[in-house]
Amino acid sequence: MxxxxxxxxxxxxxxxxxxxxxxxxxxxxxxxxxxxxxxxxxxxxxxxxxxxxxxxxxxxxxxxxxxxxxxxxxxxxxxxxxxxxxxxxxxxxxxxxxxxxxxxxxxxxxxxxxxxxxxxxxxxxxxxxxxxxxxxxxxxxxxxxxxxxxxxxxxxxxxxxxxxxxRRQRRFDVATDQRDTVVAAFLDACRGGDLAALIRVLHPEAVAVADGGGAVRAALKPIVGNEAVARYLIRSLQLQEKKAVDTPTYAIRSVNGRSGIVVEVDGHLVGTVDISIADGTVTGVYLQVNPDKLRP
Structure with a gap:
């Protein structure tokens, strides 16, 4: 053969x-x-x-x-x-x-x-x-x-x-339809700047990490706790919208083979978000904003 x-x-x-x-x-x-x-x-x-x-x-x-x-x-x-x-x-x-x-x-x-x-x-x-x-x-x-x-x-x-x-890593993720629902609720709360709603979507011990690669402003260490993560995310989105000439667009798309979030400005990719989910809440938020890693 x-x-x-x-x-x-x-x-x-x-x-x-x-x-x-x-x-x-x-x-x-x-x-x-x-x-x-x-x-x-x-x-x-x-x-x-x-x-x-x-x-x-x-x-x-x-x-x-x-x-x-x-x-x-x-x-x-x-x-x-x-x-x-x-x-x-x-x-x-x-x-x-x-x-x-x-x-x-x-x-x-x-x-x-x-x-x-x-x-x-x-x-x-x-x-x-x-x-x-x-x-x-x-x-x-x-x-x-x-x-x-x-x-x-x-x-x-x-x-x-x-x-x-x-094994020390928490097993995350749920069925696809459930994941889509949680991701959509997470994105709605972020875009709406609704701190209380975003805290509810996040697990109490949620962690957010961002990779700016030294080229883009991003937290240098993980943010821990649902309230701290929620405040960080909303503040980051507000800063992004203020400095952008064009309004950023947010869409739920495939990120690494499952539903995530893609952020674009004037058609150019400026960030992706992968989310870990357990028991219907977001346990981890992974923001990739390093421009060297967002090339077509």
């Missing part, structure tokens, strides 16, 4: 790389480099590869692993809070094309939420690669070991360690 580099294959590789790197542009580069290496193989060598998709996944994962090792130092020096680049259109990169069942495993949608990807930053590169490949994409530990460059047993232990660290 002839193996072709289809949109589904590219989506799969991008999905792996994005979850590992947190950067859409870097993920595209890593996936493209993996495809290029496949195309540069001789026909004879390609014929020897029994599972081309698994081969490509390992290659892209190794490329990402090298980048993760250098990225840790850069993110420690990052000005303010680091958040991933948003992906505004869902597609094959988010499809659960490989069924994974155990309760410990996260869903594909959870694994691209801002809250979850921020939590992944606390893992070592080996833990992150082992966890994402095995628990999210269902890759056997024997194949994970080839990507990480250690034994399968070591990869299994890395995944166990990653799960322990990630």
């Amino acid at each position: 002839t193996f072709g580099i289809t949109d589904e294959v590219r989506g799969r590789l991008f999905g792996v790389a994005y979850r590992l790197l947190g950067s859409a542009h870097d993920a595209e580069d890593a996936a493209g480099e993996g495809v290029l290496r496949w195309q540069q193989l001789s026909d004879e060598n390609r014929a020897r590869v029994r599972e081309p998709l698994a081969w490509l996944t390992r290659v892209v994962s190794r490329i990402c692993l090298d980048q993760l090792k250098s990225a840790r130092a850069k993110r420690e020096q990052y000005q303010g809070v680091w958040l991933p680049e948003p992906v505004l259109e869902s597609g094959r990169a988010y499809e659960d094309s490989m069924a994974v069942d155990p309760a410990d495993r996260v869903t594909m949608d959870d694994s691209v939420s801002f809250a979850f990807m921020v939590a992944l930053e606390r893992l070592s590169p080996a833990e992150r690669v082992s966890f994402i490949l095995h628990d999210v994409f269902g890759v056997p530990f024997a194949d994970v070991a080839e990507a990480v460059g250690v034994s399968a047993a070591a990869c299994r232990q890395s995944a166990v360690s990653a799960r322990k660290n990630l």
Whole structure:
């Protein structure tokens, strides 16, 4: 059977790389480099590869692993809070094309939420690669070991360690229709400047974080507590509207494969909001306003 580099294959590789790197542009580069290496193989060598998709996944994962090792130092020096680049259109990169069942495993949608990807930053590169490949994409530990460059047993232990660290992260999210309702209520309260309504939508221990990258004014530390978060959000929106020549527009759109909020001024993207939800209330607000991460 002839193996072709289809949109589904590219989506799969991008999905792996994005979850590992947190950067859409870097993920595209890593996936493209993996495809290029496949195309540069001789026909004879390609014929020897029994599972081309698994081969490509390992290659892209190794490329990402090298980048993760250098990225840790850069993110420690990052000005303010680091958040991933948003992906505004869902597609094959988010499809659960490989069924994974155990309760410990996260869903594909959870694994691209801002809250979850921020939590992944606390893992070592080996833990992150082992966890994402095995628990999210269902890759056997024997194949994970080839990507990480250690034994399968070591990869299994890395995944166990990653799960322990990630269990501290609150499980967020609700069914899609419920999520849409909560997101809409959140946006209405923000746009209307209704402090009391916004406090009601927020969980008492809600957290808001913003990534301005030093280029845009944003809180340098997380804001904690529903009242503090509500006041911060309303004040930020009011400041945005005052300094904007054109009135900002707010729309509920797909942000990382699920409903979020997109902010535009004169047709230009100036911010995205990803929201974590539990028990019908907003537990986390993740504002990406760094212009370097909002390029088309």
